[in-house]
Amino acid sequence: MGKAVKTIWYQSPNFRINIIYNSDTKETIVRDIRTYHDNFQEPYYISPNKDLNLSINIPSQIDSASNPDEEWTIFTDQLEKIESGDEKATLNYNKHRIELTKEGIKIVGDIKDIPNLLLKSPLINIKKSKDKINLSFTANWNFSPEGLIFRSLTQEGTHFLKQRKVILTEILTILFFFGITFFVSRRKLPLPYKMVIVSSIALLIIGGGLKWYLLNSRLYFVNQSELDALNRLRVMPGKKIVVYDRACLQCSWHTSYIPAIFANKRDYVRKVTGKDIVYNSSVFNAKTRPEAKQELNKLKADYIYLVRFEDYVELAPFSPGDLNIEEVYSNANSQIWKVKKS
Numbered sequence: 577m578g579k580a581v582k583t584i585w586y587q588s589p590n591f592r593i594n595i596i597y598n599s600d601t602k603e604t605i606v607r608d609i610r611t612y613h614d615n616f617q618e619p620y621y622i623s624p625n626k627d628l629n630l631s632i633n634i635p636s637q638i639d640s641a642s643n644p645d646e647e648w649t650i651f652t653d654q655l656e657k658i659e660s661g662d663e664k665a666t667l668n669y670n671k672h673r674i675e676l677t678k679e680g681i682k683i684v685g686d687i688k689d690i691p692n693l694l695l696k697s698p699l700i701n702i703k704k705s706k707d708k709i710n711l712s713f714t715a716n717w718n719f720s721p722e723g724l725i726f727r728s729l730t731q732e733g734t735h736f737l738k739q740r741k742v743i744l745t746e747i748l749t750i751l752f753f754f755g756i757t758f759f760v761s762r763r764k765l766p767l768p769y770k771m772v773i774v775s776s777i778a779l780l781i782i783g784g785g786l787k788w789y790l791l792n793s794r795l796y797f798v799n800q801s802e803l804d805a806l807n808r809l810r811v812m813p814g815k816k817i818v819v820y821d822r823a824c825l826q827c828s829w830h831t832s833y834i835p836a837i838f839a840n841k842r843d844y845v846r847k848v849t850g851k852d853i854v855y856n857s858s859v860f861n862a863k864t865r866p867e868a869k870q871e872l873n874k875l876k877a878d879y880i881y882l883v884r885f886e887d888y889v890e891l892a893p894f895s896p897g898d899l900n901i902e903e904v905y906s907n908a909n910s911q912i913w914k915v916k917k918s
Contacts, residue, residue, distance in 0.1 A: 584658065590611070594609075595667070599655070608640060609637040610634045610635065613714065615716050619908035623799075626886050632908050633804075633906065638694070642906070643905065654669060671685050681712075684707060690709065693811050701714065723799040724844060731823065797831060797834070804907055805912055809881065814851070815878060816875070816879075818872075818877045819854070820890050822840060823840035829885070842855065858871040859893060872915065880892060880901060881912060882911040899915075901916060
C-alpha cells in the first residue's frame with residue numbers, strides 16, 4: 577500500500593473494523609466494518625452446501641472490498657499516536673480522537689457526514705452530539721435463527737384465484753353483501769336487528785374466506801443469510817429491484833418450511849428493503865446479449881437480486897459487461913448486482 581498509508585485493524589467479540597490513514601492527504605478512512613451477533617446462524621448449519629466452494633460472508637456494514645463506493649472518510653487531520661492495550665485502541669490526532677473498545681466506536685472531534693449504510697442499518701445504534709459520535713452494535717440479529725417466516729397462498733391457490741369464474745364469484749359476493757345491506761337498511765326493523773343481520777352475513781362471508789385461505793396456504797421461510805443481503809439492499813440508494821420470475825416446485829430442501837423462492841413468493845424482498853420489485857424472466861431467458869440488455873434497460877431498475885439455496889441457483893445471464901452490471905454484495909445465499917447507469 578506504500579509508506580504513506582497505515583492500515584489499522586481492530587477486532588472484538590462484537591465487531592471488526594479496518595481504518596486506513598494516509599499521511600500525505602491526512603485522511604482517515606473506514607473501509608470495513610463487520611458485526612458479530614449472538615443469534616446469527618451459519619448458513620450451512622441446517623442446509624447442506626451443494627457447491628464446490630464454501631462461500632460464507634460475515635454480515636458487513638461497510639465492505640469496500642466488494643463495493644469501493646462504501647468507503648467512509650471520517651475526517652482530515654494529522655495522526656499523532658496510536659495506543660493499544662486492555663482490549664482498547666486509541667488513535668490520537670491533532671484535533672480528533674478515535675477510541676475502539678469491545679463495546680463499540682467513539683469518535684471525538686469535527687466529523688464529516690455519517691453514511692446512510694450506518695445511519696439506516698438496523699444493527700447499529702448511533703448517538704451523535706456536536707463533537708462526538710458513539711457507535712454500538714446490537715447483540716442480536718434483527719431476525720431470529722429461523723429467519724423470516726410468513727404465510728401465503730400455495731401455487732394452486734394463487735392460480736385458482738386468477739380464474740375468471742372465481743373473480744366473477746368474488747364480485748357477485750361483494751354485490752350481494754351490499755345489496756343485502758341496502759335492503760335491510762330500508763326495512764322497518766329496530767337498529768340492533770339490522771346490525772345483527774348484516775354482521776352475521778359479513779361474518780359468514782369472512783369466515784368462509786378465511787377457512788378457504790387457511791386450507792390453501794402454507795408457511796414459507798427466508799433464511800438469515802438472505803436477510804443479510806436484504807438488509808444491505810435496504811440501505812443502498814435506488815428504488816427498484818429486479819427479481820427472477822421463476823418457481824422450482826420440484827426442488828428439495830432440508831429446512832422446516834419451504835423456501836419462499838421455490839414457490840416464487842418474492843414480495844418479502846419489497847417488505848424488507850422498502851423498495852419496489854419487478855418480477856422478470858425475459859432478461860434471464862433472453863437468447864442473445866443485445867436482447868437481454870434491451871430487456872433490462874426497459875425495466876429502469878437499480879439492482880438485480882439473485883438467490884441460491886441448496887441445489888437451486890439463480891445466475892445473471894451472460895457476462896456482467898454485457899448487461900453493464902457489477903456485483904456489489906454476495907454471500908452463501910444471495911447476490912446483489914448493481915445496474916450501472918449509461
